[in-house]
Amino acid sequence: MNFNDLPPALRASFLPPPRLLMGPGPITCDPRVLRAMSYQLVGQFDPAMTDCMNQTMALYRGVFRTENRWTFMVDSTARGGIEACLVSLLEPGDRVLVPIMGRFGQLLTEIAERCGAEVHTIAVPWGEVCDPAQVAEALDRVRPKLLATVQGDTSTTMCQPLDELGRLCRERDVLFYCDCTASIVGNAFETDAWGLDAVSAGLQKCLGGPSGIAPVTLSDRAAAVIQARRHVERGIRAADDEDAGGERIRSNYFDLAMIMDYWSEARLNHHTEATSMLYGARECARIALEEGIDEVVERHRIAGNALAAGLAALGLALFGDQAHRMHNVVGVYIPEGVDGEAVRGRMLADFGIEIGTSFGPLHGVIWRIGTMGYNARRDTVLTTLACLEQCLRCEGFAAPPGEAVAAALGAFS
Template sequence: MRKFKEINPSPRTLMTPGPVEADPRVLRAMSAHILGQFDPEFTELMNETMEMERYVFQTKNRQTYLVDTTSRGGLETVLTGAICPGDKVLIPAFGRFGYLLAEILERCGAQITLLEKEWGTVFDPQEVEDALKKDSYKAVACIHGETSTSMMQPLKEIGEICERYGALLIVDAVATLGGAEVKVDEWKLSACISGTQKCISAPSGSALITYNEQIEQIVKARKRVEKGIRTADDVAGQLAGIPSNYLDLGQLEDYWSPRRLNHHTEATSMQYAVHEALRCIVEETLEARFARHQLNDRALTAGLQAMGLEIFGDLEHKMPVVTAINIPEGVDGKAVRGMLLNEFGIEIATSFGPLDGKILRIGNMGYSSQKRNILLLLGALETVMRRNGAKVTAGKAVDAAMDIYMAEEVNKKRV
């Protein structure tokens, strides 16, 4: 057997739409020794995690907890639990991940209606209402921040519309939670799902979910308790059971409830990671965190435009945590990304489907959303673009970003 090297990753500045750099506090927390999953110290950590999740989701939902899976697994958990075979679901798709929701729901046996929008735009709420007028839907499933295009869908009016038409509103906030406003209760979201590898700034491996009493009742009607665990008081629901054991919301509810019914062995180190990541958010406060992302987004956008690069999509609905730029004519986007990585240790991303090779996507998320990262990227990108044949304006990008930062400092002093 040949010898294998100890893991020692090269230094990287992650400026992708995910994953992003984990806060060092999170990495330190993950190295703590393992507790048993029913140890009172550990179950108290679980309770604290739920409390902090409610703060970040801006909700009072009782069912707010983690699932030991990726963000995609979190989406599948909620969708397979809330949607029964034959249910009609409307999906306003304006990028790659709207189609992912459709893929998951089709496997649930749902009847899907896709509303499709040109990539780089978002839906007018009236378009959703017009579709709801035509048929009776159990739910609308929607992306909040579509990282494939950098667009962010306004949800408040859609939430009000769904309530009027008696439809659930299930939202993928994987890219936005912790970096942009997500108001679960105020926007009348029935369920909301996120992950850890983006604005939460922890490694991928946990999904944050929350859902309201309406979905809780659906889960109760589909509930099953495994043999060997259930008691005489456990009664099976009247509807067909959820077609997954591991992703069964009813069993997960019991696992996170005071009953602590055994379901799976908790991913202890990831629980530590999410707990510490949420602590970081609580300490910073949501208001300050959102302001930090918005400031860095303004500086990044100003720098890119000063360089002569074109921002992709509808700027009015651009996410504050992802920026997409059109690749200049004659420039090889793959070569740009490769040189940024190899020469500067900076990673950015391309996109999917019709935008593959046409745009580059830059993340401004969580712990990676820092002034020094923005300035480093702008300086490096200018050099790399020029060396790859792009006609960019030299020496302007970093100054434009610095103007934004210095103006912010002046405003703070005035206050």
């Protein structure tokens, strides 16, 4: 193919349009993270690289609020982090209990089923969370190996309380896994204090980075289960390894036993490190710890409450149990008679602002508007509310002029 014969659009570099991403994620990336990701590559076993890996592990112990030795990165999107944890912890026939309060509980169910697990679920209406008493009853009835949860489900904007669930699991010798991709550093999260055994996350929400790497932390208890399944001898798979316990982990790429070897002092080769993503992950954690995790959570709480106040002042009804809403995403009903997609289209075309639709039973019923990471700020909330007011008016909705911004300013102050 001759380059000069290509259409002009293909011959030009791709330049993304300016956008303010105020949906449920991904969000506008923090410029400091983008800068870190622009740095030059070094070899994956260069001492500078291994130092960067060690520093990143130490920083994410602070993010996760844990002393876990096994705190590291999986080179994948957040979904890959989920799959790595589940495929490495679950063997075919293992029982797993999944509370479902939205789309991402359904995702945990699907991934666990693909691991060959016997999956049991607790389903609550979208917009609610699971009561600990429900979970306790199901744990006693199912007797699972693993409880797999989502803390913040962006499909419903709900935040599942976790503090009691860890105690319930420890009393019954059940492993406790959580996907906190949408909630980490935007909402309180305490790996050790809440008794979590395995946690995975992503950068593209409250951490203010891009999708493409998944922070993971494992308790000693979870690490022992994974390492008992290893079939590795001097870096070579050996199916007849007499020391190997359990069934072989069915994924090569998402085999956490092998990835742990890669992140250990031994640095056994597993894959070529996604160096630029590692730089970005390190910077996301550094920025969060520099501000202070409690302070970051509080910033998200204030921004989320201001957005919710502004939406209510527009005459819009908020979705779900507000006592359990995530700080960083607000669900709001699309007004009757208003074309929700037309409003979203106007927001994007006229103002360069993206807000989200939803999944399944909520598709076309609510918008999801996020205040996450770099976008959890006063100016972004006020701008979004002012522009939404105008777009609603263009679609025939009688939004009270100026009330949304005034209410948000009141909440901020």
